[in-house]
Amino acid sequence: MxxxxxxxxxxxxxxxxxxxxxxxxxxxxxxxxxxxxxxxxxxxxxxxxxxxxxxxxxxxxxxxxxxxxxxxxxxxxxxxxxxxxxxxxxxxxxxxxxxxxxxxxxxxxxxxxxxxxxxxFIEERTVLELQTTHQDWNPSSFALNEIALLKQDSSSMIAIQVKVNGEELNTYRADGLIIATPTGSTAYSMSVGGPIVVPQANNFILAPVASHSLNIRPLIIPDNWELEVQVKSRTNSFLVALDGRSSVFDQPEILHIRKAGYSIRVVKxxxxxxxxxxxxxxxxxxxxxxxxxxxx
Amino acid sequence: MxxxxxxxxxxxxxxxxxxxxxxxxxxxxxxxxxxxxxxxxxxxxxxxxxxxxxxxxxxxxxxxxxxxxxxxxxxxxxxxxxxxxxxxxxxxxxxxxxxxxxxxxxxxxxxxxxxxxxxxFIEERTVLELQTTHQDWNPSSFALNEIALLKQDSSSMIAIQVKVNGEELNTYRADGLIIATPTGSTAYSMSVGGPIVVPQANNFILAPVASHSLNIRPLIIPDNWELEVQVKSRTNSFLVALDGRSSVFDQPEILHIRKAGYSIRVVKxxxxxxxxxxxxxxxxxxxxxxxxxxxx
Amino acid sequence: MxxxxxxxxxxxxxxxxxxxxxxxxxxxxxxxxxxxxxxxxxxxxxxxxxxxxxxxxxxxxxxxxxxxxxxxxxxxxxxxxxxxxxxxxxxxxxxxxxxxxxxxxxxxxxxxxxxxxxxxFIEERTVLELQTTHQDWNPSSFALNEIALLKQDSSSMIAIQVKVNGEELNTYRADGLIIATPTGSTAYSMSVGGPIVVPQANNFILAPVASHSLNIRPLIIPDNWELEVQVKSRTNSFLVALDGRSSVFDQPEILHIRKAGYSIRVVKxxxxxxxxxxxxxxxxxxxxxxxxxxxx
Amino acid sequence: MxxxxxxxxxxxxxxxxxxxxxxxxxxxxxxxxxxxxxxxxxxxxxxxxxxxxxxxxxxxxxxxxxxxxxxxxxxxxxxxxxxxxxxxxxxxxxxxxxxxxxxxxxxxxxxxxxxxxxxxFIEERTVLELQTTHQDWNPSSFALNEIALLKQDSSSMIAIQVKVNGEELNTYRADGLIIATPTGSTAYSMSVGGPIVVPQANNFILAPVASHSLNIRPLIIPDNWELEVQVKSRTNSFLVALDGRSSVFDQPEILHIRKAGYSIRVVKxxxxxxxxxxxxxxxxxxxxxxxxxxxx
The missing domain is CATH 3.40.50.10330 (Probable inorganic polyphosphate/atp-NAD kinase; domain 1)
Structure with a gap:
């Protein structure tokens, strides 16, 4: 062994x-x-x-x-x-x-x-994958908890335009947007009001951070749906954080977020x-x- | 035609x-x-x-x-x-x-x-089914939006003990508990802080009404999981509402809630x-x- | 003594x-x-x-x-x-x-x-007073925690029209509306998302129960402001609960809610x-x- | 004129x-x-x-x-x-x-x-004042909406220790803490779940941003109470934003926040x-x- x-x-x-x-x-x-x-x-x-x-x-x-x-x-x-x-x-x-x-x-x-x-026993946990167009992401483009798109210090708010499977969903005006796995549902997503999702549910959560619109709610989608995200900010840059590992991105950048081809196996x-x-x-x-x- | x-x-x-x-x-x-x-x-x-x-x-x-x-x-x-x-x-x-x-x-x-x-096109919408042990339910034991277990007027709070697939989940102390389909996610469940769930997600939502515990959150589970619910109240009775059609139940009563064998087909x-x-x-x-x- | x-x-x-x-x-x-x-x-x-x-x-x-x-x-x-x-x-x-x-x-x-x-030391706690037009209230028209206007079992929702100091505030469409003192801020009001208000703050809280509108928020007003409330429901009746002591009221009824002329003195x-x-x-x-x- | x-x-x-x-x-x-x-x-x-x-x-x-x-x-x-x-x-x-x-x-x-x-008519609006111990604040140490203490980009969370009138209140573990006036109650504070406070109420709001503890709620205090705040972060620095004008502060720093000696007069x-x-x-x-x- x-x-x-x-x-x-x-x-x-x-x-x-x-x-x-x-x-x-x-x-x-x-x-x-x-x-x-x-x-x-x-x-x-x-x-x-x-x-x-x-x-x-x-x-x-x-x-x-x-x-x-x-x-x-x-x-x-x-x-x-x-x-x-x-x-x-x-x-x-x-x-x-x-x-x-x-x-x-x-x-x-x-x-x-x-x-x-x-x-x-082994619990399979879904993983998120980030694909970028212009900029490289290091050291890993995978997240077990969540991918968060966040405003930078100097910006007051960002506009996060989200397409789901090619269809326009919404443009979130907020401090940020969290895309979380069920594993991540009890982490950052929960701190901004996201629901708890059991590990066996095949879902992703979209939960905004400090949304400026009051009638926005966390959204639950099947985890085989794909997201295309564009962020606009006054400073022309924004943060991307994968499981807390954050990095600065510049506009324009198109982010593709989807379920990774593998899952993490947790011993229970x-x-x-x-x-x-x-x-x-x-x-x-x-x-x-x-x-x-x-x-x- | x-x-x-x-x-x-x-x-x-x-x-x-x-x-x-x-x-x-x-x-x-x-x-x-x-x-x-x-x-x-x-x-x-x-x-x-x-x-x-x-x-x-x-x-x-x-x-x-x-x-x-x-x-x-x-x-x-x-x-x-x-x-x-x-x-x-x-x-x-x-x-x-x-x-x-x-x-x-x-x-x-x-x-x-x-x-x-x-x-x-046709959108298939999941339906909830309620099975009771002691009392009959009329006119229908099916719900397209939600099944809600609620306190009666004269009661100040109820304790709702929930088992999921036979395992103890939690005893909610609240005004009520809503078990909702994705269709119901934009109805009563949303009014108590539940997330939006797209119709294509195979989920149920468990969302408490006025929970007395602050660290309870809406819960998302796969829709092929089964619930067993028991309600305790001071008045020994409680309400069960299927899509708003409510009826009084007496303790002791064991409620079984699961996905119905059929779905509703919506023309879009x-x-x-x-x-x-x-x-x-x-x-x-x-x-x-x-x-x-x-x-x- | x-x-x-x-x-x-x-x-x-x-x-x-x-x-x-x-x-x-x-x-x-x-x-x-x-x-x-x-x-x-x-x-x-x-x-x-x-x-x-x-x-x-x-x-x-x-x-x-x-x-x-x-x-x-x-x-x-x-x-x-x-x-x-x-x-x-x-x-x-x-x-x-x-x-x-x-x-x-x-x-x-x-x-x-x-x-x-x-x-x-003695902590003075503000008390709410209810004045009704048509119906009597027993045994007391005073509340230390909150006055709650709630739908009855058989009703699906009520419309609660609120005037503050004679000015139209809002018509809440909800399961109910809680008017709470600072003392009541950690009780029922908190269960529906109301903030904590320290006993020394001279405020009342207006917090809806399961509001059907998503952009309604709990409201904080000075406690020397007066409320006039009218409730409409399909069943033509509704509940009024003072610190949990509830009673059925019939429409039309105009409720006046204000700070009582006395406070409760708590020994600390x-x-x-x-x-x-x-x-x-x-x-x-x-x-x-x-x-x-x-x-x- | x-x-x-x-x-x-x-x-x-x-x-x-x-x-x-x-x-x-x-x-x-x-x-x-x-x-x-x-x-x-x-x-x-x-x-x-x-x-x-x-x-x-x-x-x-x-x-x-x-x-x-x-x-x-x-x-x-x-x-x-x-x-x-x-x-x-x-x-x-x-x-x-x-x-x-x-x-x-x-x-x-x-x-x-x-x-x-x-x-x-003229509506008087309360103003917040920030007093720092070690670092200067420019261009103004006053805020009409809110003073926000926030994590920096690279930090995952901060611990914000708050004393009110010299008494320990809580150590918030969160992305940040907003101290808002009634005027600010409909701005940033509202985006993180704070209540609406009418301009005539003599209050401040303490509302955490993405609190890691689920049983923390927005807090309402009288506006003549004084706050003493210390922030700890892994990076040893944090942001302070007055009405959105943000600046980086280094530990250790003791911040005093209180009602300013003047109010802003709004023509209505x-x-x-x-x-x-x-x-x-x-x-x-x-x-x-x-x-x-x-x-x-």
Whole structure:
């Protein structure tokens, strides 16, 4: 068995988890490869790491699993590296529970045993792809959560003209527009009023940020529909952010957004259903205000 | 060709439209059948209606089209009568443009000509079905827009326990819960903050009415998922409304909600896309406030 | 010192708290009067209550404090009885923390000692008054949280025409309209999207329930402005609810809503500021989702 | 009589309006002074402007009125120049109706006659003031609409710690926080879900932009309360925008926000009440969707 390790290079806790992980997997004779950036971070942390582990810059083929140690942000970064290679990813949170990094650090050994014993399931997550006409996009043109088109600092508002399957949908006048996957429905899109979409729904969400028109609402479309987007701003430039990795674009630029040809495969424990994560993360059922009203 | 006519029995304009319709279709040698309630209303209006038309109470099989004259409410009522018979429905609005009744009264003749000449397309619309355990539901257990579970007047709040495919989702503490189709996404569900869902998306929306918990959001699920719902209230009773047709239910009652075995077929003119109707109905692109901000 | 006791007549815990309270206050030689309904409930609970306590139906004048044992609903009921008598109310919660019932049951003795020693402050809370033209309103025409005008079960929507200081404001087409005080801003009004208004702000909130128009927003006005409201519904009747006490009204009826001539005086502990209660009740600062995003 | 003219230097229509204005006021023997930037713009437009008019850079004292020709953005700019000088401002819109620029261009002469004849009223509008500790703010530290604290392009989120009158309120984790006046309640604050506040209400609004916590709501406080704000971001910098004029700030910086010592005086026609402008701008009462539901 060959396992890839990715991790948050800002959290010392991630290094400690990685160390425990390494010790545990060594006993199981698992072949461990550590992503270069995280590998360097681990060495800097001065934990005497066994030398038997390899580092890599480009994701090696034929790995069985990738482990992401950190939070949801680290998971997004891991997913970017994994790309279309189909390697299933397990998200371990070193801090608070995440939607993607939903394995608690202290359950690490139990969950790895389950994985080694084939006790897990795979959830396929849709990915968005961005295609540009004039400008290149680096380092990846794929997003697991969302593609956001946003005004730049100096601009007061942008006009985002959206065509869906060639048909004019609307010109959003707003601070921005978020195109999100179901995975992204609980991230940035939710902060601007977007609905929660279960991972199994084949949808994209279009949710404006601070729309200047009051009768605009988040829109749900099938995920096999394609978008063509043009942005106009006074400053002639705007931001494009894929899972938070942002870059400046200049007008005129035509952006094509569609479902990617691959999906990200997330490793889930048997009881880690989406509904359970929702309840834990959003504290459904524990709102203090709720109770009083019903009990008077 | 055989055409069924339904109409709003409160609007005199609907009678005038029906009269024009009858005169026009007579020349085309179309066989016209008028729904009994509307037929009686027409007679009361004292417009000398030709006697050659038939009335019906039960929808006759083998009709080619149904025309609904009124608004979206009249269309919902027509759809209830049409049920699983697959007869395509054309919605004619005698007042303001509707999402379903989207043919203007003054375009009546033009559109009928198009239909007779086969110049139209059919949009399939998902239908919800309600199955109850203890109590019967009349007159129909199907809904084209939404099924709403609501508190009764005397109750201050209800607790709505929802299972999705057998798994516990949440217990909503609210004034109510709306389960809507894409068709219903622009109706009651939208009034409580639900997103717009295009008719081609295979989804249901779960949107609470006045949720007492602030971190509850509208939820989008695939439309082949099944719901089991139980409602608890202080008064031991609650309301169930299918497309606005409401009835009182008593606890304990287990409600099963799923996609119906049939869909409603809506007749659409070539240019009457969902996006066009959205723009017209919600006045996208004409918000007065928008413009100034961009032009300073 | 003379203290009045009100309590929730559905919660056995309220009886236990009342018993502890009675024992404690007896030692302090405080004169205790118990509201008749709660008095009867206490007797039914078979706790051997000392006979020295008096019961009352009409609030006796010259009392020093009123204690409300239950939740926010019990507090609202206590406030209704206290009315314009200016007696300060202390809210004790026997279950979860309330916005009004913000003294935990287990702090009872500590807080009463503080009150006896004059270590507390008084927060004045604005009250709404309803004046009707044709129909009487019972048992009280005053509300501490909100006055809500709501559709009845059988109606699909109502039209609520509102004049402010004689000037036409809007005709809301909705399930209802809530006119709330700052105190009510964290209750029903919040469930329909209303903002939080601090108790010291001299405002009323107008917040529609399920507005059919998308460009309607909650409205904040000075609390010395007066409202004149007329409701139209298909069924010719509608509901009026004052702090949840609802009653059916028939058209035509002109409702006048204004600030009452008195305010409710709430007893607060030194550290029980509104912001602290907000943080505790709405769990500000403990949202699990928040943390991950910032820590990645 | 002495009148100051400000105008939008991007709209040729503004030049045409200014020309009509000049011609009209010349006949009335009114002394006209034109703001330097607009004056230069007018000259560039090659309309033969009479030479009798003066230009100014610093607002001359003892002027009777200021006219702002453009949109609400132009009005905000005019207000910044007018500052504490108490000169009443009339807003003329050369495009669509504004909340501040609410005089239609084609009513120009009629309204000026009314003003000359003293047929108008003055609405006082509260102004916000920003005081910084380390960095200077240019060109003005006052805002008529709102002060917004916003993340910079490269940051994913900021933490905005707010104290109100010295008491800790909340640490907002969001894209930003808007502190708005009643005047600003229909501008940026409304785009992020803030309520409408009538100009006569003595309030400020605190409304977060894309809050990561779902149970945060817009907050209404009295306008004599003072805010102390600290912002933390990963990039150690953030944006501060006063009425859209934005500037980059570096941590650590303590911002003090309070009501300014002066208010802006807006000239209003007799029938131009706030409610009328609301109805016109937000199209209350003309929502197409509304009607159908009620008429079925």
């Amino acid at each position: 060959k396992i890839l390790i990715f991790g948050n290079t800002f959290r010392p806790e991630a290094a400690l988890s990685a160390l425990r992980l390494a010790t545990f997997l060594q006993d199981k004779h698992v072949d461990i490869w550590i992503e270069k950036g995280f590998y360097d971070f681990l060495n800097l942390q001065n934990h005497a790491f066994p030398l038997v582990y390899q580092s890599f810059e480009k994701v090696p083929e034929l790995a069985d699993f990738a482990l992401s140690i950190g939070g949801d942000g680290t998971f997004l970064n891991t997913a970017m590296h994994i790309g279309s290679s189909k390697i299933p990813i397990l998200g371990i949170n070193t801090g608070r529970l995440g939607f993607l990094a939903d394995v608690a650090d202290n359950e690490l050994e139990i969950v790895l045993d389950q994985i080694i014993n084939n006790e897990y 424990q048997a009881h880690h259903t989406f509904f359970n994560t929702l309840k834990n993360k959003l504290m459904w059922g524990v709102d203090k205000r709720t109770e009083k009203s019903f009990n008077a | 055989k055409i069924l006519i339904f109409g709003n029995t409160f609007r005199p304009e609907a009678a005038l439209s029906a009269l024009r319709l009858a005169t026009f279709l007579q020349d085309k040698h179309v066989d016209i059948w008028i729904e009994k309630g509307f037929y009686d209303f027409l007679n009361l209006q004292n417009h000398a209606f030709p006697l050659v038309y038939q009335s019906f109470e039960k929808v006759p099989e083998l009709a080619d089209f149904a025309l609904s004259i009124g608004g979206d409410g009249t269309f919902l009522n027509t759809a209830m009568h049409i049920g699983s018979s697959k007869i395509p429905i054309l919605g004619i609005n005698t007042g303001r443009l509707g999402f379903l009744a989207d043919v203007a009264d003054n375009e009546l003749e033009i559109v009928l000509d198009q239909i007779i000449n086969n110049e139209y 003119q070539a240019h009457h896309t969902f996006f066009n109707t959205l723009k017209n109905k919600l006045m996208w692109g004409v918000d007065k406030r928008t413009e100034k901000s961009f032009n300073a | 003379k203290i009045l006791i009100f309590g929730n007549t559905f919660r056995p815990e309220a009886a236990l708290s009342a018993l502890r309270l009675a024992t404690f206050l007896q030692d302090k030689h405080v004169d205790i009067w118990i509201e008749k309904g709660f008095y009867d409930f206490l007797n039914l609970q078979n706790h051997a209550f000392p006979l020295v306590y008096q019961s009352f139906e009409k609030v006796p004048e010259l009392a020093d404090f009123a204690l409300s044992i239950g939740g926010d609903g019990t507090f609202l009921n206590t406030a209704m009885h206290i009315g314009s008598s200016k007696i300060p109310i202390l809210g004790i919660n026997t279950g979860r923390l309330g916005f009004l019932a913000d003294v935990a049951d287990n702090e009872l003795e500590i807080v009463l000692d503080q009150i006896i020693n004059n270590e507390y 502990q030194a550290h029980h500021t509104f912001f602290n209660t907000l943080k505790n009740k709405l769990m500000w600062g403990v949202d699990k989702r928040t943390e991950k995003s910032f820590n990645a | 002495k009148i100051l003219i400000f105008g939008n230097t991007f709209r040729p229509e503004a030049a045409l309006s200014a020309l009509r204005l000049a011609t009209f006021l010349q006949d009335k023997h009114v002394d006209i002074w034109i703001e330097k930037g607009f004056y230069d713009f007018l000259n560039l437009q090659n309309h033969a402007f009479p030479l009798v008019y003066q230009s100014f850079e610093k607002v001359p004292e003892l002027a009777d009125f200021a006219l702002s020709i453009g949109g609400d953005g132009t009005f905000l700019n005019t207000a910044m120049h007018i500052g504490s000088s108490k000169i009443p401002i009339l807003g003329i819109n050369t495009g669509r109706l504004g909340f501040l620029a609410d005089v239609a261009d084609n009513e120009l002469e009629i309204v000026l006659d009314q003003i000359i004849n003293n047929e108008y 026609q007799a029938h131009h009440t706030f409610f009328n402008t609301l109805k016109n701008k937000l199209m209350w009462g003309v929502d197409k969707r509304t009607e159908k539901s009620f008429n079925a």
